[in-house]
Amino acid sequence: MKVGLIAALIGSTAALNVWRPQVLQLDVQNDVLDLHKQLVEIPSISNNETAVAEFLVKELERRNYNVLVQNVTQDGTSQNIIAFKGHNYHTKVLLTSHFDTVPPYWPYRREGDYIYGRGSVDAKSCVAAQICAFDELVKNGEINEETDLALLFVVGEEVEGTGMKYANEHLEYKDWDAVIFGEPTESKLGVGHKGYAVAELKAHGVAAHSGYPELGVSATEILIGALHEILSTKLPESDLLGPSTVNIGKISGGVAANVIPSEAHATVTFRIASDPGSIKSLLDKIVQSNDRLEITNEVYIVDPQYLDYEVDGFDTIVLAYSTDIPNLSGEFSRYLYGPGSIHVAHSDNEYVRAHELIESVDGYKRLVLHSLKH
Numbered sequence: 297m298k299v300g301l302i303a304a305l306i307g308s309t310a311a312l313n314v315w316r317p318q319v320l321q322l323d324v325q326n327d328v329l330d331l332h333k334q335l336v337e338i339p340s341i342s343n344n345e346t347a348v349a350e351f352l353v354k355e356l357e358r359r360n361y362n363v364l365v366q367n368v369t370q371d372g373t374s375q376n377i378i379a380f381k382g383h384n385y386h387t388k389v390l391l392t393s394h395f396d397t398v399p400p401y402w403p404y405r406r407e408g409d410y411i412y413g414r415g416s417v418d419a420k421s422c423v424a425a426q427i428c429a430f431d432e433l434v435k436n437g438e439i440n441e442e443t444d445l446a447l448l449f450v451v452g453e454e455v456e457g458t459g460m461k462y463a464n465e466h467l468e469y470k471d472w473d474a475v476i477f478g479e480p481t482e483s484k485l486g487v488g489h490k491g492y493a494v495a496e497l498k499a500h501g502v503a504a505h506s507g508y509p510e511l512g513v514s515a516t517e518i519l520i521g522a523l524h525e526i527l528s529t530k531l532p533e534s535d536l537l538g539p540s541t542v543n544i545g546k547i548s549g550g551v552a553a554n555v556i557p558s559e560a561h562a563t564v565t566f567r568i569a570s571d572p573g574s575i576k577s578l579l580d581k582i583v584q585s586n587d588r589l590e591i592t593n594e595v596y597i598v599d600p601q602y603l604d605y606e607v608d609g610f611d612t613i614v615l616a617y618s619t620d621i622p623n624l625s626g627e628f629s630r631y632l633y634g635p636g637s638i639h640v641a642h643s644d645n646e647y648v649r650a651h652e653l654i655e656s657v658d659g660y661k662r663l664v665l666h667s668l669k670h
């Protein structure tokens with residue numbers, strides 16, 4: 297954003313041709329703020345997004361887009377929205393984000409530069425800014441509106457990516473040159489995000505009176521041994537994403553102080569910076585070393601994502617959260633960008649700064665133009 301600011305300051309002389317007249321800018325500012333307000337005012341908790349889907353269809357049609365609706369669930373509660381200006385979404389670049397939110401709903405509230413409300417940053421800010429960016433690019437004649445750009449807004453991102461998985465399976469075209477994903481990145485370009493693995497470990501023991509431990513087998517001791525091995529193993533690192541980390545998020549076992557425990561469980565989550573196969577091998581090795589240990593779920597591994605991030609004028613950021621990016625398969629370049637911070641995203645005081653929301657319209661425009669040139 298620094299580049300934009302400097303150019304705006306010198307806009308009255310040298311950069312006159314590059315920067316839009318102030319009046320138009322104000323129009324755009326109000327447009328993105330209004331659109332964002334309307335989106336946040338309608339609840340759209342995952343699996344119940346229809347009200348926002350209906351709003352988006354009307355709003356996009358009002359803005360002269362052609363709109364396709366994908367029923368993600370058969371009960372009519374979740375719809376993906378695809379929008380374009382030409383005959384279809386077989387374009388060079390795709391802008392995409394999600395409009396479902398985590399619960400509970402928090403209403404829209406503005407205090408100066410701060411805009412609060414559920415989804416205000418994650419990710420209705422991105423949805424609003426992407427639509428306004430497309431409109432601006434068309435209005436200024438900066439793209440071929442029919443062949444350059446399309447929009448995809450999905451549901452279910454906060455619950456296993458159901459909307460993007462559905463889109464991935466059912467879209468008949470995914471040959472975009474670039475896909476620009478919208479999630480809060482503090483208006484920087486994400487260089488990637490860590491992958492993910494969850495394993496539920498279970499140890500089987502033999503119950504006995506604690507005074508006679510030789511008559512039983514302690515499940516908690518077996519589990520603690522396995523967890524210790526996980527914690528003392530050096531996990532894979534990457535230059536880009538840093539170290540992999542592990543969290544033993546849940547642990548339980550035993551029934552009473554004077555009983556040798558016959559069962560113990562732990563749920564272990566890894567954030568994987570590289571080499572997801574080594575995490576799987578580590579878990580396999582631990583389970584194979586003791587037949588009283590098992591993994592009770594199918595270990596669910598999401599590979600780390602490495603993104604495109606070298607674009608003039610953008611700072612970069614490493615992210616620790618998961619996105620829909622792994623669920624849209626294809627040969628395109630991938631960018632991840634959006635206003636505001638993930639740190640407030642799921643909190644009770646989720647917010648986005650108004651100026652950052654406004655500036656992100658320009659951020660998306662520049663990313664689209666960059667993608668069209670490369």
Ligand SMILES: *[C@@H]1O[C@H](CO)[C@@H](O)[C@H](O)[C@H]1NC(C)=O
Pocket residue numbers: 338339340344347
């Ligand atoms: C779905 O969301 C609407 C608001 O958009 C709400 O009125 C309704 O109660 C919700 N339905 C369920 C099943 O939570």
Ligand SMILES: *[C@@H]1O[C@H](CO)[C@@H](O)[C@H](O)[C@H]1NC(C)=O
Pocket residue numbers: 365366367370371372373
């Ligand atoms: C989506 O589902 C609704 C009912 O749940 C139905 O009325 C509508 O025709 C379906 N649309 C498509 C495109 O399948």
Ligand SMILES: *[C@@H]1O[C@H](CO)[C@@H](O)[C@H](O)[C@H]1NC(C)=O
Pocket residue numbers: 456457461464597598622623624625
């Ligand atoms: C979607 O992502 C999930 C994890 O979020 C992964 O398990 C699954 O394989 C992905 N699906 C596709 C079609 O890429």
